[in-house]
Amino acid sequence: MKVYILGSGIGGMSCAAILANNGFEVTILEQNSYFGGKAHRISEQGFEFDTGPCLLTYPEWFDELFNTCGKNLKDYLNYKRLDPITRYFLENKEVDVASDINQTAINFENKLGLKKTFFLNYIKRWVSIYNISEKIFLLNELKFNFFFLKNAVEWIFKAGVVNIFTSMSYYNKVLRNKSVEKIMNRFATYTGSSPYQTPAFMNQLAVVEMVNGGYYPTGGIHSISKALYKLCNDVGVKFQFNHKIDNIEYENEIFKIYSNNEVFNSKYLVSNIDYYKTQLILNRKFNKRSLKLSTSAIVFYWGVKVKSPNLELHNIIFSEDYKNEFSQIFDYNIIPTDPTIYINITSKFDKNHAPINCENWFVMINTPANLNVVSNENIKKTKDFIISKINDKVGINLNNSILYEKILTPKSLENKTGSYNGSLYGDNQNSLLSIIKRKKNRDYKLKKLYYVGGTVHPGGGMPLALRSGLSVAKNIINET
Structure with a gap:
């Protein structure tokens, strides 16, 4: 069966690889002359720059993708755990977030005056909340079934109802340390949101980097795009570059994709283009003024x-x-x-x-x-x-x-x-409602149209974009 994927970002290529490895005839249509989306490369005057994302987290998810395709990630990509992960400059102080959370707590005590045990107890709570969130929000498609409801009740119990309706910055006042508060508040920016508006339970974002660790792929972040591109080629994915999508029509259960005076027909369609840009290509109208973008x-x-x-x-x-x-x-x-x-x-x-x-x-x-x-x-x-x-x-x-x-x-x-208005992650997550209403991976009307990438579930950033690709590929495979 033919499947067309629009865009060769992390989400698009991960979805393509899984589908092709399962016997689908997959073609990626890419508007640029290169692959990778935001994770591209600038090479000028002897300097090399990653154009977008800079920190690798969840490397085990990339292992999962390659293993699912019968490949070994180490044959495509090498990476190392960072220590320190990030250096922060605050007022007249500087402090490192280390690879080990205990060392980070020691650094906070020595440099910023926050007791080690106090910080470790603070982060311990968010680890327990994050572990449930990963299971019900990140690793699975959002479905309101018994599994979801059972875990959601446990999640609410651990997170606390008050932390659903108060902001991240308000909760972090419990630290009573302005410098550490600022460091913890920064994790709201990982969703393109404000710590003064996003709900307090989003503090769990810190766990991803501070506890699970940050990594650097040899050669830079573009090496991840290159690894995915090679994987796609190895499993039979076809790429057509310089194919900007002009229009999409749906007739007789077939998608007609118009690009460069050509028409491509597909029973299933996966868009790795920004969600709102895709709506415009579908000739759908939406209230642009009401959007709350990241x-x-x-x-x-x-x-x-x-x-x-x-x-x-x-x-x-x-x-x-x-x-x-x-x-x-x-x-x-x-x-x-x-x-x-x-x-x-x-x-x-x-x-x-x-x-x-x-x-x-x-x-x-x-x-x-x-x-x-x-x-x-x-x-x-x-x-x-x-x-x-x-x-x-x-x-x-x-x-x-x-x-x-x-x-x-x-x-x-x-x-x-193709990021609508230059938004990095689609809708912001400045309220509980915006988090609940985050765009799903399946279209609300056309059930064989799917979305992957950082503007839809489960969220922005390379690992979550990859996760969206895995989820969509699994759905398409199960339906056919």
Whole structure:
């Protein structure tokens, strides 16, 4: 049976590999000349940059995918556990989140003054809640059956009803330590949301990185895309690049996919394109003004002639006013005046990612999902602020050290990846209702149309996009 998949992101390729390995004739139609979606690569002037996601979690899920296809992940991809995972710069302090949660607790006590036992008890609670969440929300399709209800009752009991209706930041006041509160609040950004609005039970997101660990794939995140692309080819998936989808029609139980003056027919259709972009291609109408989208981003890809011994692979320089940063993004729809800065430097692990005595800096701030928010003036203002803040907090002056620069904005993100309005994760999760209403993997009307990727269940990020692909492939296999 023929199946067409629209888009070659992590979700699309994982779904394609499983289906092809089970005898389906799978073709991926990709609008770009390359695969990987947001997990692509820039190679310019001797510098190599991952274009999007920077941290690998849940490597065992990638093992599961390759094993299901009768392959060994180690033949396609190598990765190592990070220690430290992330270095945080707060006021006049810096602290590392380590590979081991006990060491992180020691670091918090020594550097930030929070008692080790207090933090470990705090995180222990979220581990128990996360373990149930993984079972009912992440590893399985959401179905309101006995399995779901039984585990949901246990989940509510452990999470506490009050933590469903109070915010992450409000709950984290129990830590009574402003610096650690800020670190824990940051995990709301993993769903493109605000810690001052997302429910307190989303604190469990910290477990994924702080307890389960963060990893680095040899060669960078694009190596994951390359591994999936090779797997797809090995199991017989066909790719057709430079095929932007113009229109989709559904007639006589067949999808007609229009691209480049060609028509492709498919009984089943899987979209790895942003959910709202797919609705537009289907000629469906929706209330654009009512959308509550996740954050977008501005990314500066800087090739710099510096060495940074006091920076790690992953680094965070916090805003002085974290609450105001999210208010400016979600309430005022503007670029924050004092944004939190994320810096990723893969040349610390892969020396060939930068020329000698140079480094490749991926520098990102969060912005609203708004195509008109960026201008030449505020790009310059933001760049100047970032350079000044790095000089102040890290002691590195970049003013005359940037040899190469490329900039990603919400608009260019939409153009390259199809992300609606540049939103990184589709709908935000700033309320219980938005979490419950997250877009499902099966279309609400056309039951043989499926969605995979970071804008639908179970959520954003590479592992969850992969999980969506596995779930959809399983459903299609079971139906045929």
